[in-house]
């Protein structure tokens with residue numbers, strides 16, 4: 001067997017067998033296969049695709065390339081949530097405490113981000129004192145004692161994905177159904193949870209631009225999760241505009257706290273209640289998704305989700321007073337207001353352009369070794385369908401570097417389209433797949 005034969009076989013559209021996929025994945029992970037051959041292979045897969053069987057095989061090989069986490073010491077049904085990624089998506093910070101407040105143990109390992117903002121771990125690190133690394137025993141003890149712990153990905157989970165994803169990111173081979181499925185599911189299946197909830201984003205700011213592609217991704221991931229013995233559900237949600245209003249690390253933590261106080265933007269509040277409700281159902285603390293959503297809404301209204309968030313922060317060494325004193329969080333020196341040039345209605349807010357503007361303020365990384373500005377980012381004051389007056393503020397852009405902040409403000413202005421007719425608000429929850 002050799003790499004050139006396997007690459008040309010896939011290039012010509014043939015189906016690969018387990019041994020061939022193993023040769024490529026293990027060779028690359030172990031360092032015997034060079035970047036250029038793996039890159040050519042990934043491009044062949046990008047154009048010719050993989051069938052269901054090949055995708056399942058790739059997922060399993062990547063899952064078993066490292067450790068399989070054992071969360072057996074945590075009582076109850078552990079439910080993991082994963083989002084395929086979108087602009088302003090800070091739901092883990094809200095949904096984790098919400099589900100925990102409804103009795104579902106939340107043992108979450110999250111990543112840092114490449115792209116528009118940092119990942120959940122970067123966001124949590126904006127909280128003074130919060131420790132994102134913890135010994136495995138302490139992590140499990142905290143979940144048993146407080147119901148929730150959120151730490152950075154530890155050890156050696158799916159190292160094949162780590163290496164392959166880094167190469168995909170710089171070779172234009174991210175947006176492929178089989179590669180995304182195997183990347184996400186290899187990590188989820190190795191992470192030790194009993195059930196998985198997938199939030200598949202759909203729209204201009206997501207990998208999946210239309211409902212049909214999002215459905216195919218969601219259905220395949222649900223099938224693979226269930227076949228592995230983990231109860232898996234997916235929900236397809238809108239990413240035509242940013243989720244909520246804040247994009248940027250500390251800004252998103254502040255918005256998450258507002259939602260937990262039941263004073264946040266309506267779209268992210270609604271989505272968080274739905275996601276948490278589905279987790280409550282998967283965790284067998286509700287007899288139906290609808291009952292789970294009711295429980296989640298109650299936990300928002302009665303303050304128990306906010307209390308769970310404070311317990312999480314305190315348990316991991318952070319200062320829970322941030323929920324009352326936002327001045328304790330990192331903040332920017334500069335703020336530029338982006339104003340409407342004309343009156344009308346917000347017709348579109350290009351999520352991708354807003355994401356890039358946020359990255360350009362310094363809130364996101366371009367390469368994994370880049371530092372990020374935890375305070376920078378932006379806060380939208382208007383969403384699609386809102387009425388605006390000429391000169392009204394559409395968005396506030398925050399930063400610590402004058403030129404970067406100015407350029408980001410120009411990009412935000414170009415991302416917000418104002419029309420004369422009031423458009424429909426985008427449908428937030430598009431489909432549930434189980």
Ligand code: URA
Pocket residue numbers: 084085165174179180181183184
């Ligand atoms: N998220 C992942 O973890 N992998 C992908 O391929 C895409 C999104």
